[in-house]
Amino acid sequence: MPASGVARMQLGVIGLGRMGQIVVERVLEAGHEVVAFDLSPEAVATAADVGAEPADSVEDLADTLGDDKRIWLMVPAGDAVDATLNDLDPHLDEDDVVVDGGNSHFEASVRRAEACSAAYLDCGTSGGPAGAELGFSLMVGGPEWAYDEMTPVFDAVATGPAGHDRMGPAGSGHYVKMVHNGVEYVLMQAYGEGFELLAEGRYDLDLEAVARTWNNGAVIRSWLLELCEEAFREEGSDLGDVDDHIAGGSTGTWTVQEALEQEVPVPLIYQSLAERFGSRAEERFSRRLANRLRYGFGRHEVARKDD
Numbered sequence: 001m002p003a004s005g006v007a008r009m010q011l012g013v014i015g016l017g018r019m020g021q022i023v024v025e026r027v028l029e030a031g032h033e034v035v036a037f038d039l040s041p042e043a044v045a046t047a048a049d050v051g052a053e054p055a056d057s058v059e060d061l062a063d064t065l066g067d068d069k070r071i072w073l074m075v076p077a078g079d080a081v082d083a084t085l086n087d088l089d090p091h092l093d094e095d096d097v098v099v100d101g102g103n104s105h106f107e108a109s110v111r112r113a114e115a116c117s118a119a120y121l122d123c124g125t126s127g128g129p130a131g132a133e134l135g136f137s138l139m140v141g142g143p144e145w146a147y148d149e150m151t152p153v154f155d156a157v158a159t160g161p162a163g164h165d166r167m168g169p170a171g172s173g174h175y176v177k178m179v180h181n182g183v184e185y186v187l188m189q190a191y192g193e194g195f196e197l198l199a200e201g202r203y204d205l206d207l208e209a210v211a212r213t214w215n216n217g218a219v220i221r222s223w224l225l226e227l228c229e230e231a232f233r234e235e236g237s238d239l240g241d242v243d244d245h246i247a248g249g250s251t252g253t254w255t256v257q258e259a260l261e262q263e264v265p266v267p268l269i270y271q272s273l274a275e276r277f278g279s280r281a282e283e284r285f286s287r288r289l290a291n292r293l294r295y296g297f298g299r300h301e302v303a304r305k306d307d
């Protein structure tokens with residue numbers, strides 16, 4: 001049962017991957033009921049193992065929920081959200097609430113909120129799978145009544161009541177999450193540059209010890225720095241065989257696009273994104289041209305591929 005005074009809710013969860021399973025578990029732990037669906041039967045079985053009622057289609061999930069449906073989507077951003085909403089919409093009305101907890105583009109969320117027959121909440125979710133124990137930070141956009149209605153669920157999925165808030169109207173939750181990710185890129189880049197200098201610099205340092213020392217009282221302590229400490233502990237100060245290729249990048253790209261549109265300078269976010277893209281190239285054409293141009297103007301020796 002939920003804590004006294006909190007009504008027991010029934011939540012449909014669609015998308016039961018790394019993040020969706022955590023939503024399921026935290027909502028069940030808070031004493032609510034969950035009906036769960038995923039395209040993967042294995043993922044549905046995992047949710048059923050922890051106490052969710054399994055559904056074998058979106059329609060089955062909607063039928064099981066009955067009136068006043070409360071549904072959380074945790075599918076990959078993009079087509080999967082639209083496909084799910086297409087299947088759901090015939091079963092929805094204005095008393096229902098749908099939450100998109102994924103990393104959708106804020107403009108797509110505004111469009112979906114307008115088209116959806118239910119009240120639609122766009123919910124930026126931060127904390128990642130590693131945040132399961134603590135709970136997430138939730139940035140929610142959409143109608144106030146729907147946010148209030150979902151508060152017991154947000155209390156359960158977030159770190160608690162302080163871990164979620166309504167940012168504003170449709171789109172604002174995913175807008176805030178987009179900018180959060182831009183900041184995330186910069187922090188990763190800043191820690192990366194600092195540790196690179198320490199790794200390449202004058203002293204033979206134990207970087208796990210550096211990170212641990214910084215995490216205990218230093219101005220720059222943070223969860224990302226704790227993750228640096230973990231990485232050096234598990235991989236070694238030289239990061240072992242970890243490659244210098246960084247995947248992802250969509251949310252950072254959106255942040256930079258929006259900053260250009262708003263004419264707000266975000267050079268650090270752009271630079272961090274550019275480093276990420278640059279990491280994917282085996283070799284950089286621009287570096288090769290610079291190599292050749294130094295010969296052009298200074299007759300400096302050109303480094304050749306088989307040197």
Ligand SMILES: NC(=O)C1=CN([C@@H]2O[C@H](COP(=O)(O)OP(=O)(O)OC[C@H]3O[C@@H](n4cnc5c(N)ncnc54)[C@H](O)[C@@H]3O)[C@@H](O)[C@H]2O)C=CC1
Nearest residue numbers: 015016017018019038039074075076077080102103125128
């Ligand atoms: N992993 C992370 O650190 C974070 C992820 N997010 C966002 O949360 C969302 C989910 O991410 P993850 O759980 O990491 O992804 P995931 O890939 O682990 O799980 C996605 C799940 O959705 C299911 N799925 C895909 N299309 C579906 C459909 N049409 N109907 C039903 N189920 C469908 C897949 O079978 C899979 O089980 C994404 O938008 C992601 O960007 C947000 C914050 C942190």
Ligand SMILES: O=C(CO)[C@H](O)[C@H](O)COP(=O)(O)O
Nearest residue numbers: 103126181248249250251252
């Ligand atoms: O939102 C997140 C963290 O806050 C997710 O981890 C997201 O998948 C990061 O994606 P990308 O690195 O491509 O921006």
